[in-house]
Amino acid sequence: MITVAGFNTAIDRLVSIDTLVPGEVRRAGQVQAYPGGKGLHVAQTIAALGEPVQLVGLTDAIHRNLIARRLSERGVLFHGVEIADELRSCIAVRERSGRVTEMLDPGPLVAAPARRHLLELLGRCADGSEAMVLSGSLPRGFADDTYAQLVRGIDQSALPCLVDASGAALRHAAEAGAFLLKPNRDEAAELAGHPVETVEDAVAVVRTLSARGIARPLVTLGALGAVGFDGDALWHASIAIDDSVNAVGSGDCFLAGVAVGLKRGDGLGEALRLGVACGAANAMQLETGYVRRADVDALRGQARLARLDG
Template sequence: MITVLGINTAIDHLMQVGELRLGEVNRTMHEQVLPGGKGLHVAQTIAALREPVQLIGLVDAAHRNLTARRMSERGVLFHGVEIDAPLRHCIALRDAHGRITEVLGQGPELDGRDRAALQRAFLRALEESDLVVLSGSLPRGFAADTYAELAQQVRAAGKRCLVDASGDVLRWAVSAQPYLLKPNRDEAEALFGRAIAGVDAAVAALRELRAQGVAMPVLSLGALGAVGMDDSGAWHASVEPGQVRNTVGSGDCFLAGMAVAIARDQSLREALRLAVACGAANAMEVETGYVRTDQVEALLGRVRVEEWTR
């Protein structure tokens, strides 16, 4: 069982507009309201790849049924921790040129009771987990070292932990030496305080993370694909997708592919192949943070993976 902790659940409003005009009235041509958040995207993508998965996240009274129903439909076992405050709302506007403009809500500030409830749910799930994924931002009220502490608990339980975070949360997570750490280029540049312009620079950053005790650091590079490193060496994977419709959530789907491959004890080379195919499959669909299994399978053979020895 793969367990995903996606604390900062959101309600996503996906809207299609024509020309997006700032300071004027804009009318939507199409819209969807779906439960979201990075952890939720990871979990539903893992389920789409036919691996058992459970998700721990927040719910509020207004959206409890929406989230539970969607997760059930997607094959995710959902453990919702209900809070009194409303969930955060996120808006993604897709204009006629295919550009995505995001407005991300701040979300509730959790008190000690809510934080304790999430911790209890996490510890219960950890007992039956083979692999744990910590993904996304933290609600207000959580300390920046929260993922670091949880990663240490996972390691103490003899399980592998995968972390996707940014800013101070990422910085603290490095010190906990999780099995896998997956920053994107912007997050890695902020972490190391320097530009990461290409694959060579990305591999150098991975070497530093390995030296700090991360067994399998992976860095996603957008259109350049992704690089990963473990005892077998450094590997670069990339693919030319079809029509790109929505890249938001591709990093989450990438992480889901890595988690599934690791759970199946596949090599890093094959893990990157699946992860890159998942990220590209998401980009070809309108919905954020979800892949169609047939689309992933169609892309797998097109992913190029090579050992990076330069």
């Protein structure tokens, strides 16, 4: 079983309109609402790949049924902690041209009892799990070092923690010695203090993180793929696709693929191959943070995997 912590569950609303004109009234052709948040994306992608997965995360009274139904349909065991306030909502306005404008609300302030409940639930779920994924931003009320504290409380050789965070939460998780970190370009640049654009830049970051005690540092580079280091070999995996429709959430799907690969006993190179197939499969369709297994299976064979250090 893989356990995913998705502290900041969101309700994503996709509004499709012809053109957005600031200051003017527009009627939407279509509005879709679906549960989101990075942890939820990771969990539903792991389930799509056929691995048992449970998600621990926030829910609220209004969206309880929507979230429970979606996750059950997709084969994710959900442990929800209901909060009094409404979950955060992310509104994406998609114009006919394909341009997307996003509006993200600050989300709820989570009170101490709900915070304790969520962390206790996660602790119980950790028992008997083979990997733990800590993914996404922390809602207001949680300390920046929440992921770091979780990592320090877990023997990383017995239950590896895979962390996808940004800013202070990422920095703390790096200091705490998480088993795996997955910054994207911008997050890696912030962590390293220098720009990260190329494969060579990413190699420098994973080597530095490895020297600081991260067992499996990875950096994702969008269409350029991903770089990873296992302390011995340095890998670069990528897939060229010509029809990227919506790459938002590709990092979440990538991490799900890597988690599944490692859980199945693959080496880092093979796990990266599955990761980039999931990232590319997400980019090829409109829905954010989900893949079809058939697309992943087809793309996996097209992935280029290179060992960089000979």
